[in-house]
Amino acid sequence: MVRTRTPVTTKPLGAPASPWARGFTRFLRNRLALTGLVILLIFSALAILAPVITPYGMAEVNFSRLRAGPSPEHRLGTDELGRDTLTRVIYGARISLTVGLGSVVIAMFVGSLLGMLAGFIGGWFDEVVMRVMDAMLALPFLVLAIALAAILGPNLQNTILAIAIVSTPPFARLTRGQVLGEKARDYVQASTALGARGMRTLLRHILPNILSVIIVQASLAMAIAVLAESALSFLGLGVQPPTPSWGSMLNTSRGYLATQPWMAFSPGTAIFLVVLALNLVGDGLRDAFDPRTRSG
Amino acid sequence: MITFALRRLLATIPTLLVVTLLVFGLVRLLPGDPARLMLGESANPQAIAELRTQMGLDRPIMVQYAAWLADVVRLDLGRSLVDNASVSRIIGQKLPTTIELSLLSMLVALVLAVPAGTIGAVKRGKPIDSAVTVFALAGISLPNFFLGILLIFFFSVQLRWVPASGYVGLLEDPLRNLSLMALPAITIGVGLGAILTRYLRASLIETLSQDYVRTALAKGVPGLAVITRHALRNAMIPVITAFGLQLGTLLGGAIITEQIFSIPGFGRLLVDAVSTRDLPVIQGVVLIAALAVFLVSFVVDLLYAAADPRITYS
Numbered sequence: 001m002v003r004t005r006t007p008v009t010t011k012p013l014g015a016p017a018s019p020w021a022r023g024f025t026r027f028l029r030n031r032l033a034l035t036g037l038v039i040l041l042i043f044s045a046l047a048i049l050a051p052v053i054t055p056y057g058m059a060e061v062n063f064s065r066l067r068a069g070p071s072p073e074h075r076l077g078t079d080e081l082g083r084d085t086l087t088r089v090i091y092g093a094r095i096s097l098t099v100g101l102g103s104v105v106i107a108m109f110v111g112s113l114l115g116m117l118a119g120f121i122g123g124w125f126d127e128v129v130m131r132v133m134d135a136m137l138a139l140p141f142l143v144l145a146i147a148l149a150a151i152l153g154p155n156l157q158n159t160i161l162a163i164a165i166v167s168t169p170p171f172a173r174l175t176r177g178q179v180l181g182e183k184a185r186d187y188v189q190a191s192t193a194l195g196a197r198g199m200r201t202l203l204r205h206i207l208p209n210i211l212s213v214i215i216v217q218a219s220l221a222m223a224i225a226v227l228a229e230s231a232l233s234f235l236g237l238g239v240q241p242p243t244p245s246w247g248s249m250l251n252t253s254r255g256y257l258a259t260q261p262w263m264a265f266s267p268g269t270a271i272f273l274v275v276l277a278l279n280l281v282g283d284g285l286r287d288a289f290d291p292r293t294r295s296g
Numbered sequence: 297m298i299t300f301a302l303r304r305l306l307a308t309i310p311t312l313l314v315v316t317l318l319v320f321g322l323v324r325l326l327p328g329d330p331a332r333l334m335l336g337e338s339a340n341p342q343a344i345a346e347l348r349t350q351m352g353l354d355r356p357i358m359v360q361y362a363a364w365l366a367d368v369v370r371l372d373l374g375r376s377l378v379d380n381a382s383v384s385r386i387i388g389q390k391l392p393t394t395i396e397l398s399l400l401s402m403l404v405a406l407v408l409a410v411p412a413g414t415i416g417a418v419k420r421g422k423p424i425d426s427a428v429t430v431f432a433l434a435g436i437s438l439p440n441f442f443l444g445i446l447l448i449f450f451f452s453v454q455l456r457w458v459p460a461s462g463y464v465g466l467l468e469d470p471l472r473n474l475s476l477m478a479l480p481a482i483t484i485g486v487g488l489g490a491i492l493t494r495y496l497r498a499s500l501i502e503t504l505s506q507d508y509v510r511t512a513l514a515k516g517v518p519g520l521a522v523i524t525r526h527a528l529r530n531a532m533i534p535v536i537t538a539f540g541l542q543l544g545t546l547l548g549g550a551i552i553t554e555q556i557f558s559i560p561g562f563g564r565l566l567v568d569a570v571s572t573r574d575l576p577v578i579q580g581v582v583l584i585a586a587l588a589v590f591l592v593s594f595v596v597d598l599l600y601a602a603a604d605p606r607i608t609y610s
Contacts, residue, residue, distance in 0.1 A: 135314035135586075142548030143566065143585045147322055147578050150570040227439055231552060234441050235567055250441060254556070257445065257460075258453050268442035276437035283433070 019289075023212065026288035033284020039277035043270075047093040056084040058091040059242040067260045076266045080252060088244035089266050095238075095245045096274060099160050099229040104222045106164035111171025112214050118172065119179030120202050130176065133169040141166050145228050149237040159238045163225050174217050178210040212289035219285055223278035230271045246271045300601055308590060315590075316368065319583045320361050323575050324353075336573075368583065374576035376569075383580040386565065391584075394561035396466055397484070397553070398546050400477055402539070404485025405492055409535075412489070413496030414523060417531075420501060428493065435490025440549050444483040444556040451479060461558040480557045484549035488542060495538040500531040533600065540596030543589050 027033055046053070062082035070077045076085035114133070118126040136144070148162035182188055183206070191201045232238040233247030241248065246267040253264035331347040332339065347353075352360050367374065373383035416428035452460035458475050466473045503509065504527055512522045551563030558564075562581065569577035 131311055131314045132318070134311045135318050138311065138315050138586045138589045139318070139582060140544030140547045140585050140589065142551055143544075143582055146551065146566060146570060147582050150573075150578065151322065151575075223437070230439060231441065231548075234552065235555065235570075237570065247441070250445065254445060254448075257449050261449050261453070264442075264445050264449070268439070268445065271439050271442060272434075272437055275439065276434065279433055279437050 020212075023289040027284050030284045030287065032280050033288075036277040036280025036284065039273055040281060043093050043274055043277070044097060046090045047097050050090050050094055054084075054087040054090050056087045058087055058244055059083065060087075067256060067263065069260070070262060077260070077262050079249070079263060080256065085249075085263065085266050088249060089246070089270050092244045092246040092249065092267060092270065093274070095156070095233075095243065096226050096229055096271070099156070099163060099238075100222045100226040100274075100278075102160040103163035103167055103225045103229075104218050106160070107167035107221060107225075108171055108214060108218045110164070111168040112175045114168075115172035115175030115177075116179050116202060116207070119176040120183065120198065120206070126176070129172065133172045136166070136169045137173070139166075141224070142228065142231060145232060146235065146237060149232050154232075154237045154240055156239050156243075159229060159232055162232070163228050166228070167221050167225060170221065171214065171217060175210060175214060178213055179206055182206045182209055212285075216282060216286045216289060219278060219282035223275050223282060226271070226275055226278065297598075297602065301598055304594060304597055308594065312590060315586045316365055316583070317361070319579055319586065320364055322582065323579050324357065324360065373580035373583070376577050377574050378572050378577075383576050386577065387562065387580055387584055390560065390562045390565045393463070393465075393559060394547075394550050394554070394563060397477060397480055397550055397559065397561060400481035401484035401488060401546060401549065404481050405489035408485065408489030409492035409496055410528075413493045413500060413535075414528060416493065416497040417500035417504060418523065428497065432490045432493040432497075435486050435493070438487065440483050440487055441552045441556060443486060444479070444553055447479045447483060448556070461556070463557075463559045476557075477559075480553045480559060483553045483556070484546065487549065488545060491542060491545070492535060492538065496531060496535045499534045500527060503527045503531040506530075537596055537600060540592050543592045544585075547585055547588070 050058075060083060062078065065074070065078050065082045067080055068074055068078045068082070074084050074086065076089065079085055079088065114129050118129040144166045145162050148165060149158060152158035152162060179202075188201060188205060191205050192198075196205075229238055230245070230247035230250070233245040234251045236248070236251070238247055239245045249267035250264055250271075253260075253267070256263050331344045331351060331353060335344055335347060352363060355363075364374075371384050373387070375381065376383055376386060412428050412431060416425045416432075419425045448460045451457045458478055462476055464472045464476060504523075506527075509522060509527050512526055513519065517525075547563065550561060551566055553559070554561045554564040555567055562584075565577065566581045568574075569581065
């Protein structure tokens with residue numbers, strides 16, 4: 001192999017070097033996606049700093065101020081046990097983001113690994129893995145999540161596990177298709193011809209090329225996971241009281257809609273904002289990194 | 297056409313078998329003894345042993361699966377642990393309500409998506425298109441349980457137009473049934489409509505760039521007629537497929553919505569079964585939901601093949 005030195009001057013001045021850098025530049029120019037990113041960063045900061053910035057304890061009961069309206073002491077009012085709603089909404093961000101991130105990381109890892117191996121190895125392994133994934137996709141997302149959460153038992157770990165399981169098949173399907181596409185390309189053929197072992201080709205050469213597609217899927221999957229977590233806790237199948245979760249707060253508020261409607265507004269708006277932000281970021285990442293699916 | 301249908305059906309069977317394995321395994325293979333799970337941690341050992349025998353849990357797992365599958369094929373989904381009623385019969389009683397709710401939700405979704413998606417595509421890049429895009433994104437991000445609560449707050453609590461919850465059968469009192477189903481149908485329909493708006497807008501943008509649309513416009517056919525008579529018709533084909541794929545969303549929406557509005561349907565059945573640990577009912581509901589997904593995607597494929605003669609099964 002002959003090594004040639006590429007003169008630096010042939011690169012157009014100011015042009016980003018790698019596809020990643022170009023993607024990030026495109027992402028940063030997308031105002032909607034940036035708005036989403038800022039909302040996410042704010043909620044993440046609130047979740048991390050919850051014990052420092054909240055004015056009350058998350059389970060601090062005050063029977064002299066039951067279901068009080070918004071006031072200087074309690075900016076978002078109090079709930080049926082006199083607990084500060086603002087405090088509980090901020091702590092709720094921890095649950096939503098932990099479940100969203102945790103379940104998607106697991107689903108991304110397991111699903112991508114299965115999909116990559118299925119696409120790369122092929123044969124009976126591909127057949128078995130994809131049949132199971134197809135079957136799981138046939139079970140409606142929330143129906144399966146509810147059944148799993150019910151059987152596993154309601155707590156934080158099981159909520160993450162249940163949502164991770166139902167989020168896995170799309171990753172497997174996506175990466176399998178991507179790997180099949182990449183396998184046919186010259187650089188993979190070249191790597192194999194040069195004697196690289198299968199695993200090395202898969203991890204060192206194919207993975208970097210399909211990583212952006214996996215990340216886009218992860219951001220959109222996280223929006224679905226956050227919605228699923230609040231749906232499960234709305235039905236009483238998520239984290240259990242007194243741990244605050246937006247879904248369970250909304251469920252409680254239903255009983256007081258005629259007299260204390262603000263109890264519903266804060267947790268509902270929080271879920272809406274986080275899911276919207278995740279969708280904005282997901283759409284932005286897709287437009288920036290995945291030219292094939294770029295929307296009009 | 298018949299060959300296509302048969303081949304499509306045959307291709308479904310292996311996946312369908314895996315689905316039955318999953319649904320069976322859901323209850324049997326997960327950690328914990330199903331009998332203990334149903335009776336609770338404090339149940340006495342004899343009661344657990346009796347239930348194990350009754351459920352056939354003392355037999356080898358593959359024998360249990362074969363026996364269960366043989367029952368399922370005969371539409372026997374076992375008996376509820378709460379009142380010993382036949383699970384197939386319970387599901388049969390609840391399904392019509394959920395089907396009505398689903399059809400009404402689809403209607404709401406179409407009423408929202410067809411105009412919104414069309415305007416977005418035709419006025420692409422204009423402010424109104426941005427408004428459509430934002431509406432669609434907001435609709436997708438708004439949790440249906442929050443939307444349901446907001447609708448109850450505005451239309452039942454504040455304006456007192458419709459009751460907040462309750463259910464009357466369609467055949468008993470059609471008008472009252474529809475007034476009670478309006479808010480639930482909007483609750484599910486908005487999210488579904490938002491998804492369809494995105495599909496329709498993208499599909500219509502593509503269709504509008506086709507030669508035949510340009511030809512029709514060049515011939516002097518008025519713009520609106522081109523859109524409704526030519527473009528929209530073709531653009532709806534992928535949207536109908538998308539509709540079929542959203543059945544899971546629809547069922548998920550029904551679970552939540554039936555809970556909020558106290559509608560005795562299929563979704564409510566699942567939530568109730570979960571709270572009473574009625575495993576045969578949970579298993580039955582999950583299986584029927586999966587079968588519904590298969591059935592709908594099968595019908596959508598047939599419609600698709602009927603609409604487009606170029607499609608063949610290979």
